[in-house]
Amino acid sequence: MDIEKVNSMGFGEFVDVFGNVIERCPLIAAAVWSKRPFSGLGDLEKHFFAFIDGLPLSGQEGVLRCHPELAGRQPQCGRLSAESQREQSAAGLQNLGAAERLRFTELTAQYRTRFGFPFVLAVRLSDPAAAPRELARRLRCPPAQELRTALGEVKKICHLRLADLLGEQP
Numbered sequence: 001m002d003i004e005k006v007n008s009m010g011f012g013e014f015v016d017v018f019g020n021v022i023e024r025c026p027l028i029a030a031a032v033w034s035k036r037p038f039s040g041l042g043d044l045e046k047h048f049f050a051f052i053d054g055l056p057l058s059g060q061e062g063v064l065r066c067h068p069e070l071a072g073r074q075p076q077c078g079r080l081s082a083e084s085q086r087e088q089s090a091a092g093l094q095n096l097g098a099a100e101r102l103r104f105t106e107l108t109a110q111y112r113t114r115f116g117f118p119f120v121l122a123v124r125l126s127d128p129a130a131a132p133r134e135l136a137r138r139l140r141c142p143p144a145q146e147l148r149t150a151l152g153e154v155k156k157i158c159h160l161r162l163a164d165l166l167g168e169q170p
C-alpha cells in the first residue's frame, strides 16, 4: 500500500486498517486520521508517537495496559490480536521450556505488581532467550524510567506494524 492510498482513505477505512498498530488503541488511529495527508511512513508514525507522548500519565499507562502479557495465558485462550499472535509466536516465546516459562511468568507478575502495567517488549526486535534477562533488568528500574522504556517498545511495535501495512522494510 502506498502513502497516496493511505491519504485517500476515509475515516472508517483508515481506522479499520491502522486501528491496531498501537495494540487495542483504535482511538489513536482515529485521531491521527485528522493529520492527513502524510508524506510517508516516517510522517505517519510521527503522528502516532506524538499522540502517545501528548497523553497524560494515566493515558500512557492505559496504552501499556492494553497490551497482552508476553507468553501469557491468552495465546491458549486465543484472545490475542492477530498482530500479537503473529509477533509472539514468531518470537518463539510459546516454545519456552516449562522452567523458563515459570520464571518468565513469575517475573511478569512481579513486573505488573511493581509498575501496574504489563511488561512490553518488541519481540520481533529481540532474541527470545534475552526476554527473561531484559525483564529482570527492567524490573529494577525506577517507575518513571520504566514507563519511558515501555512506551519506547510500544513505538517499536507500532513502527514494525506500520512498515508491514505499507509494505516497507521495517
Ligand SMILES: NC(=O)NC1=NC(=O)NC1=O
Residues within 6 Å of the ligand: 067, 068, 069, 070, 083, 084, 085, 087, 088, 118, 119, 120, 121, 122, 123, 124, 157
Ligand atoms: N506485552 C508485549 O510485549 N506484547 C507484545 N510484544 C510484541 O512485540 N507483540 C506483542 O503482543
